[in-house]
Every structure is written in structure tokens, then in C-alpha cells.
Amino acid sequence: xxxxxxxxxxxxxxxxxxxxxxxxxxxxxxxxxxxxxxxxxxxxxxxxxxxxxxxxxxxxxxxxxxxxxxxxxxxxxxxxxxxxxxxxxxxxxxxxxxxxxxxxxxxxxxxxxxxxxxxxxxxxxxxxxxxxxxxxxxxxxxxxxxxxxxxxxxxxxxxxxxxxxxxxxxxxxxxxxxxxxxxxxxxxxxxxxxxxxxxxxxxxxxxxxxxxxxxxxxxxxxxxxxxxxxxxxxxxxxxxxxxxxxxxxxxxxxxxxxxxxxxxxxxxxxxxxxxxxxxxxxxxxxxxxxx
Amino acid sequence: xxxxxxxxxxxxxxxxxxxxxxxxxxxxxxxxxxxxxxxxxxxxxxxxxxxxxxxxxxxxxxxxxxxxxxxxxxxxxxxxxxxxxxxxxxxxxxxxxxxxxxxxxxxxxxxxxxxxxxxxxxxxxxxxxxxxxxxxxxxxxxxxxxxxxxxxxxxxxxxxxxxxxxxxxxxxxxxxxxxxxxxxxxxxxxxxxxxxxxxxxxxxxxxxxxxxxxxxxxxxxxxxxxxxxxxxxxxxxxxxxxxxxxxxxxxxxxxxxxxxxxxxxxxxxxxxxxxxxxxxxxxxxxxxxxxx
Numbered sequence: 386x387x388x389x390x391x392x393x394x395x396x397x398x399x400x401x402x403x404x405x406x407x408x409x410x411x412x413x414x415x416x417x418x419x420x421x422x423x424x425x426x427x428x429x430x431x432x433x434x435x436x437x438x439x440x441x442x443x444x445x446x447x448x449x450x451x452x453x454x455x456x457x458x459x460x461x462x463x464x465x466x467x468x469x470x471x472x473x474x475x476x477x478x479x480x481x482x483x484x485x486x487x488x489x490x491x492x493x494x495x496x497x498x499x500x501x502x503x504x505x506x507x508x509x510x511x512x513x514x515x516x517x518x519x520x521x522x523x524x525x526x527x528x529x530x531x532x533x534x535x536x537x538x539x540x541x542x543x544x545x546x547x548x549x550x551x552x553x554x555x556x557x558x559x560x561x562x563x564x565x566x567x568x569x570x571x572x573x574x575x576x577x578x579x580x581x582x583x584x585x586x587x588x589x590x591x592x593x594x595x596x597x598x599x600x601x602x603x604x605x606x607x608x609x610x611x612x613x614x615x616x617x618x619x620x621x622x623x624x625x626x627x628x629x630x631x632x633x634x635x636x637x638x639x640x641x642x643x644x645x646x647x648x649x650x651x652x653x654x655x656x657x658x659x660x661x662x663x664x665x666x667x668x669x670x671x672x673x674x675x676x
Numbered sequence: 677x678x679x680x681x682x683x684x685x686x687x688x689x690x691x692x693x694x695x696x697x698x699x700x701x702x703x704x705x706x707x708x709x710x711x712x713x714x715x716x717x718x719x720x721x722x723x724x725x726x727x728x729x730x731x732x733x734x735x736x737x738x739x740x741x742x743x744x745x746x747x748x749x750x751x752x753x754x755x756x757x758x759x760x761x762x763x764x765x766x767x768x769x770x771x772x773x774x775x776x777x778x779x780x781x782x783x784x785x786x787x788x789x790x791x792x793x794x795x796x797x798x799x800x801x802x803x804x805x806x807x808x809x810x811x812x813x814x815x816x817x818x819x820x821x822x823x824x825x826x827x828x829x830x831x832x833x834x835x836x837x838x839x840x841x842x843x844x845x846x847x848x849x850x851x852x853x854x855x856x857x858x859x860x861x862x863x864x865x866x867x868x869x870x871x872x873x874x875x876x877x878x879x880x881x882x883x884x885x886x887x888x889x890x891x892x893x894x895x896x897x898x899x900x901x902x903x904x905x906x907x908x909x910x911x912x913x914x915x916x917x918x919x920x921x922x923x924x925x926x927x928x929x930x931x932x933x934x935x936x937x938x939x940x941x942x943x944x945x946x947x948x949x950x951x952x953x954x955x956x957x958x959x960x961x962x963x964x965x966x967x968x
Contacts, residue, residue: 393792394797395794397787400781401782401785401842401847404839404841405804405807408815408819408838409807409815409844410803410807411818412817412822413807413810413814413815416817416818474704475708479704479705485708485712487951487952488712488715488716489712490958490959491948494947494948495944496903497901498922499943499944500718502922502939503719503721506725506933506940507718507721509933513734515735516737517739520738520739547714552962555962555963608812608813610813610904611904635904638816638817639820639908651814651817654813654814655810655811658811662809
């Protein structure tokens, strides 16, 4: 009995662990090794020590990619603010409200590639966005949305926000519905108006959800690829204006065959992600201590 | 609270309150409508554009949304030039296989982590937790090398199936679900002489069905929309999934907005229909992961 039981858990775990070992654990080890080698995937890797890291340190595009990725993190506060507001708006019983909630959720499931390509069509110089703005008299000349370096990143960030809004709204909505009604009643008795009520009751009550959304959306922002890929047609934008860490990794590894250098970029991404995760866990712990 | 106090506001407020409530409701609907327009407009525009004939302008001042000269020609052009039906079959095959296998293997692994005691349980759990933090992009370079040199499935459909046969997030979610099941049920099964495999399949799996649905939906949406890894692997058009095929289509129809729009519609419509049919399950499933 005990012997049979002692093997059973490992047998249950074996298939999944095998998949994870081959496709996650081994690659993590391998990418650490590749980052110290000269490697182009075709020929065997050659040990070069820190050369890739030194090359990155001297590479202005890499620094630009880092900067762009940090700028991209601005989607997190934007998303938290907008989706929280929207959750407050949809958190009431009105005819048709579930239909609206479902509509807002459509971008979440429709996939960033298809939507990104649709946005690219709309933002074309001869696209509907310019058409609308010209018709309304808001523009005199069409704007080259996709060819303007200063707009590449903001447009991609807008797309990320647009794609995620409905998802985070639903998370906040679920949280709002767990806040007891009495708390709002007593806030009103204390003289709070509608907005103060949400500031003093909803926001503190949603602390776990806010932390969760901050973690998830900032990790996603650090790893953004599809939005940049579709909006820039796979090129990264004029003057590399849309190149983020992951986009640069992809370009170095799979367009330029610099797998060694790309592995070093992957290590930098891992380091940033770890720092972020630790910060986030700290935040989470502080959040739960106060409760 | 005394009766007089609770009645006081009701006496004072009726008229101004109804007016205020009405105004507020109006404002709420205005906000809802504008957000809905922003959310839905790209889909509506792409939909109409995909039916525009050669004489319908893509853009004009003032803009014309609805085609005057509607045609199915754009769809036919796309369908004839690219193996779109293969994209569908490939996406269905890859996504279906991954959803079924991943749910089963993850559930199999989650059971002992939740309900059995054995040496190394904590170590395995924390190892899995640690891999969850690692960005998926990180593993793409060695996985690419493996695909070419070891598994030899580069440019073939299995390349977008095998790496996803089990998932750490799914193991966590199902572990939580198993933990919530009372031990008595499992003990009763053991006393009846059922093996662990039978206990897992016949007693536990039916109980955690809602969590299985959650996991299946998350996996489904993720795989159907998966792009990064499939785009690295699949290059022959006949082997592409929908997302990869759509990008190929965008390249092939570079100056043909109507054709690209038709491709976008064909890619997006199955998922939207599926969502429309199973709205509640989708929303609960995708946001339900939060509690895990």
C-alpha cells in the first residue's frame, strides 16, 4: 500500500513535468549558456564570455529598446484608471447593461493580430481615421500616423489599452460586487458625494484587484510584441521608434540570426522581470497586511 | 434606527431624486454608448470594408461606411489566392489538441500537488511557480533550436502543439480546485478499493468541472490567438494557422485594403461567434483565473 502510493504521485506528475522540463526548464538553462556564446543557430555556439553583454552596452538601439519598454509601462496606470472608471459605470442594474459589458469584452477575445491589422488599415494615411478627422474639420492635412516616429509607441500603447480595457473592467467589476453595500451607505451618511464615495470605499476595497491588474498588465507591457509587430508591419517603426526589448530580441534572433546576442537581451529581460516580480510581491504583501 | 429617521429622506427627496436619477442614468448611457462605439467601431468598419466593391472608396470626405456596390469578390480573391480553409483546419487541430491534452495533463499533475503527500512536493511546486515568472519569449531561441535539430517539426503543425501540452498556470488553477474538494470523498473512494487514477477520473474530475471549463476556455483563447511562436515555426502556407496566415495575407495583399479586411473578418468571426454563444462562460472563465 505505502509502496504503491509512494510512486503514484510521481506518475501523475510525470507527463506534465516532462513537457515543462523540455519546453521551459531546458530552454532557460540553454538561453543562459547561449548568452555567453557567438551563435547563429546554424553553426554550433562558440564561447565568447561577456562579449554579447559588452556589445549590448554599446548598442544605442538596445538602450532605445529599454527606454521604449519602460515608457510602455505607462499603459499600466492608464489601464487601471480607465478600467476602474468603466467598472464603476457598468456596476449598476440598468436595462441592457450585460449587453454593454459583453460588447466591451469583444476586443479581449478577438486577438491582437487581427485587431492590430485592422487598426493599421484604419490609421493608414488614406484611412478612415484621417477621413473622419478631415471631414469633421479637426485636421487640414492628413496625418501620417504610421510614419511618424513620435506616434509609433503611443499608438501601440493605445492599442494595448483598447485590447485590455474590457478584461480589466471585468476583474474590477467582480471586485466591486464583493464590496458590502453598507460601506457605501455609511460613506454617504458621512457626507461623501458620489465620487468621494468611490474614492473612499471602492478604491481601498479593490486593493487586491488593483495589485493584480498592476502585476499582470505591467508584465504584459514589458513583453509587448504583437501590437508593435502589426502596427509597424514587422519593421519596428521609423528610426526604431517602436522597438521594445522583446521586439529587439526577436529581430536579433530571428531576422538577423544573432541568437547569442538575442540570448543576452533575453537575460536582461529576465533580470527586469525578476526585479518587477519581487517589487510586485512586496506590494501584494503590503496590500494583504493592511487587511 | 427610529422610524421617523428612516422616513425623513424619503419625504424630502422624491422629485429632485427622480430627476437626478434620470440625469445620472442618461449620463451613464452616454458613457456606455461612447465606449461601445470606440470598442466596436474597428470591427464594424472592417466588416463593411470587406464587402466594398472596386468602386466604393475606402475613404472619402465625408466618409462612407456602408458599401454602395457590395460584393463578395474580396473574400473570393483571398480564398483563391491563399489556402484559407487550411488555416482554419490547422487552427482547429492545433487548438483542439492543445485544449484537450493540456487540460488533462495539467489536471493529472494538479491532483497529487493538491491531495497527496510525497517527498519533493514543495520543491516541485516552487519550481513550477518560478517558471511561471519567466517570460515565454525567453525560451523561444532554445525551443527553436530543439524544433530544428531534435524534434524536426520545424514548419509543421506539431511544432505549435507539443510545447503547449501542459501549462503551469493551468496546474495552479486546477490544484486550487482539487484542494477545495473534501478529503472524505477521496478517502471513501480509497476504502472502496478504487485506484488513484479512478478516484481522479470518476470522483474528482466531475466535481471540478467548472474549473476544468475555466482552464479549457483560457487555453482555447490563448492558443487560437497565439502568434509569436507559430510565426517562428510555420512558413509554408499550407501549414499555417489563422493568425500566421493573416499576416501572410497582409503581405500578399499589401495594397488591397478590401482583401486584408476580408482576411481580418474571416479570422475574427469564429471567435466572436463562439463568444456570443458562450458569453457567460467566457467572461467567468477568463476573469475567474484571478481568484486562483
